[in-house]
Amino acid sequence: MSLPLYYYLAITSIYILMTWALYLPYRVAHLHFMVVANMAISGYFGGYAATQWGWPFGLALLVGIAIGAFISFLVSFGIGDAPTFAVVIVGFTFIYITKTAIENWDVIGGTMGMFGIPVVKNLLLYVYIFVLITGFFIYRFDNSRLGRAASAKFVDRDLATSFGVNTKYLGMFLQTWAGAIGGACGVFYAFLMNSLFPDFFTFHIIGTTMTMLFLGGYTTLWGPLLAAPILWGLPLILPTGVASWKQIIYGIILIVILLLRPEGAVTRKFLRKLQVKLKLVKMA
Amino acid sequence: MKKILTISMILLLAAGFVWAAGEKEEAAAPAAAVAEEAFTVTEWEVPFLNCLTGPIASIGEYLQWGAERAAWEINQAGGINGVPVKVTGIDTAMSPETGTVEMAKLTETALVAMGPVPEPVIMAAMPIAVRSGLYSFTATTSFEYAEKFFPWSISWFSPTDEKLPPVVTAWAKKSPDIKNVVQFVENYGAWPGMAAAHVIGLEAAGVNVLDQIDVPSDAVAFGPLVVKALAENPDGIVFAANAEKVAKIILELQSRGWEDNSKLLVFSSADDGALYTTGGDNLNGVMIYNYVDPGLDTPRWQEFREAFKADHEGMEPFSLSPNYYDAVYMIKEAIENTGVTGDPSKLKEERILIRDYCNNVQNFQGLFFDWSNKDGVPLDKPLFLFQIENGQKVLVEKVIPSNK
Numbered sequence: 001m002s003l004p005l006y007y008y009l010a011i012t013s014i015y016i017l018m019t020w021a022l023y024l025p026y027r028v029a030h031l032h033f034m035v036v037a038n039m040a041i042s043g044y045f046g047g048y049a050a051t052q053w054g055w056p057f058g059l060a061l062l063v064g065i066a067i068g069a070f071i072s073f074l075v076s077f078g079i080g081d082a083p084t085f086a087v088v089i090v091g092f093t094f095i096y097i098t099k100t101a102i103e104n105w106d107v108i109g110g111t112m113g114m115f116g117i118p119v120v121k122n123l124l125l126y127v128y129i130f131v132l133i134t135g136f137f138i139y140r141f142d143n144s145r146l147g148r149a150a151s152a153k154f155v156d157r158d159l160a161t162s163f164g165v166n167t168k169y170l171g172m173f174l175q176t177w178a179g180a181i182g183g184a185c186g187v188f189y190a191f192l193m194n195s196l197f198p199d200f201f202t203f204h205i206i207g208t209t210m211t212m213l214f215l216g217g218y219t220t221l222w223g224p225l226l227a228a229p230i231l232w233g234l235p236l237i238l239p240t241g242v243a244s245w246k247q248i249i250y251g252i253i254l255i256v257i258l259l260l261r262p263e264g265a266v267t268r269k270f271l272r273k274l275q276v277k278l279k280l281v282k283m284a
Numbered sequence: 285m286k287k288i289l290t291i292s293m294i295l296l297l298a299a300g301f302v303w304a305a306g307e308k309e310e311a312a313a314p315a316a317a318v319a320e321e322a323f324t325v326t327e328w329e330v331p332f333l334n335c336l337t338g339p340i341a342s343i344g345e346y347l348q349w350g351a352e353r354a355a356w357e358i359n360q361a362g363g364i365n366g367v368p369v370k371v372t373g374i375d376t377a378m379s380p381e382t383g384t385v386e387m388a389k390l391t392e393t394a395l396v397a398m399g400p401v402p403e404p405v406i407m408a409a410m411p412i413a414v415r416s417g418l419y420s421f422t423a424t425t426s427f428e429y430a431e432k433f434f435p436w437s438i439s440w441f442s443p444t445d446e447k448l449p450p451v452v453t454a455w456a457k458k459s460p461d462i463k464n465v466v467q468f469v470e471n472y473g474a475w476p477g478m479a480a481a482h483v484i485g486l487e488a489a490g491v492n493v494l495d496q497i498d499v500p501s502d503a504v505a506f507g508p509l510v511v512k513a514l515a516e517n518p519d520g521i522v523f524a525a526n527a528e529k530v531a532k533i534i535l536e537l538q539s540r541g542w543e544d545n546s547k548l549l550v551f552s553s554a555d556d557g558a559l560y561t562t563g564g565d566n567l568n569g570v571m572i573y574n575y576v577d578p579g580l581d582t583p584r585w586q587e588f589r590e591a592f593k594a595d596h597e598g599m600e601p602f603s604l605s606p607n608y609y610d611a612v613y614m615i616k617e618a619i620e621n622t623g624v625t626g627d628p629s630k631l632k633e634e635r636i637l638i639r640d641y642c643n644n645v646q647n648f649q650g651l652f653f654d655w656s657n658k659d660g661v662p663l664d665k666p667l668f669l670f671q672i673e674n675g676q677k678v679l680v681e682k683v684i685p686s687n688k
Binding site: 003011110111113115119193194195196197200204235236246247 | 337377379380381382384385386388389391392403404407408410411412415416428429432471472473474475476477
């Protein structure tokens with residue numbers, strides 16, 4: 001496999017995972033940007049563990065996932081059932097705090113960054129296995145009682161509560177799960193880049209993953225699978241003169257999609273229609 | 285539906301194993317087959333990983349202009365070994381992810397590269413260049429970043445703690461009544477390291493460093509920071525922060541009674557257009573140091589300067605504009621003096637030839653001065669201490685740090 005294709009696929013997988021990390025809490029109408037902070041914390045942890053303690057990648061990944069989940073779990077006690085605006089503010093705050101802490105902590109490189117994170121053979125395979133496993137569990141969640149409860153809460157929190165949905169526990173569960181995915185992304189990112197810099201984990205990730213989520217479709221897990229490779233890869237294949245306009249192109253695409261298909265390109269209605277067509281084809 | 289999904293997942297997993305079996309992290313071998321006849325290069329293409337869009341697009345444009353100016357001059361004079369040279373700007377938009385993919389593309393065919401710019405993209409992309417054996421001119425970053433990727437990168441600057449202290453000492457000695465200094469420092473990249481080097485220079489001059497005032501990267505109001513600084517009763521102030529912030533802090537200092545601008549020293553990284561457009565005449569008398577002297581009176585520099593002004597509505601060249609201009613000339617010299625042919629079948633060997641030549645070039649004739657390298661580090665580049673007058677830098681002293 002050529003090196004450009006390798007990096008394109010690897011970064012696509014990380015964007016898919018990060019978009020799913022936003023998708024899960026958004027099932028209950030939470031824009032949980034704290035996953036970017038989880039990504040940074042676990043990424044730096046993984047890098048430090050590998051370079052200073054000689055930890056293997058697998059161990060760094062497992063502990064990075066656990067750290068992401070744990071931090072999000074703790075925070076979710078306060079925002080598990082909070083209004084969307086509060087969840088957004090908490091997320092932004094954590095990103096600021098994390099970036100400031102990283103910049104002021106010389107042990108992990110400070111403003112200079114962290115160098116020399118080892119190369120992992122077969123990293124691409126590992127990350128896509130993680131994508132498959134995560135996608136499987138998200139699919140099972142979406143088609144479970146919990147998924148239906150999340151949908152009810154998205155529409156009307158009080159109605160969901162009246163149906164017996166524990167909205168706080170549901171929010172906590174989804175935020176913790178999203179934190180775990182964010183943590184995994186951080187470790188994968190660190191071992192892919194082989195170095196870390198504080199500016200790697202800032203608001204540009206939010207902008208990109210939000211675009212992928214809302215363009216691809218925020219009501220199903222398939223939207224990010226479609227949007228991530230296209231939106232991330234588009235500027236790489238456009239001619240240089242056109243690629244420099246990518247922010248405008250993204251904006252136009254976003255506006256068009258929001259006008260024509262507010263729920264994004266891939267919606268549940270679209271999937272149901274597809275399912276029906278496939279059944280008809282099968283019957284024929 | 286469930287069956288289709290299950291089968292799809294299994295197929296994807298299988299495809300993943302197949303990919304992994306074939307995947308390589310190292311660069312692909314050079315693509316061209318061995319030619320039976322001697323290879324003839326028709327154009328020397330030098331890719332430049334730059335930021336042509338995004339937050340530092342203006343700086344990227346100045347760097348690109350410098351590189352393309354060098355290519356134009358070389359082509360006017362007949363090219364490199366009679367073959368034209370072309371600088372290709374590759375925009376990373378300051379995205380580390382884009383930088384990795386673009387660098388990965390370059391590792392397959394590029395003889396040599398320039399950039400990346402700035403540090404986040406360097407951090408992401410240079411490990412790929414190192415693993416693939418591609419030499420890249422990191423000509424606008426500090427030694428402390430460039431050295432991490434030696435010998436596949438080159439440093440345009442000496443180690444910070446060796447090159448900066450002498451010029452700060454020279455400033456402090458210009459005003460013997462400076463006994464106590466505070467320093468404004470913005471926590472970004474190599475700037476804290478430069479601030480630490482300033483302290484070395486101040487202490488060498490017998491000056492006491494009272495305090496470091498941290499400048500938040502998102503600061504928009506500087507009153508509290510200035511009050512905190514002035515409460516220490518400093519005789520002098522040193523600035524290691526973003527250009528616009530430095531100008532605003534100086535304006536705030538003056539509004540609170542600071543009078544002697546010669547007791548203010550601005551570091552080189554703040555020497556860009558935003559400093560002068562924000563500070564205006566209020567900067568008159570402020571001291572600043574940098575690596576190039578725009579007042580140099582040589583035909584080559586004056587031609588560069590006039591051409592830059594013509595293309596940028598009369599604006600003086602940005603201090604880093606010449607860096608990639610010199611880089612292109614260094615590449616030219618390396619190709620001509622090492623017999624590099626540009627034959628793709630000899631890519632690996634010729635990359636090493638260029639690398640070794642440039643890392644140890646002797647008496648390279650740069651736009652401003654001549655210098656030599658040892659293992660990728662410049663030996664004898666000067667620094668210049670200036671005083672700002674009417675938006676221009678007036679040379680006060682030339683300082684040559686010794687790091688041979």
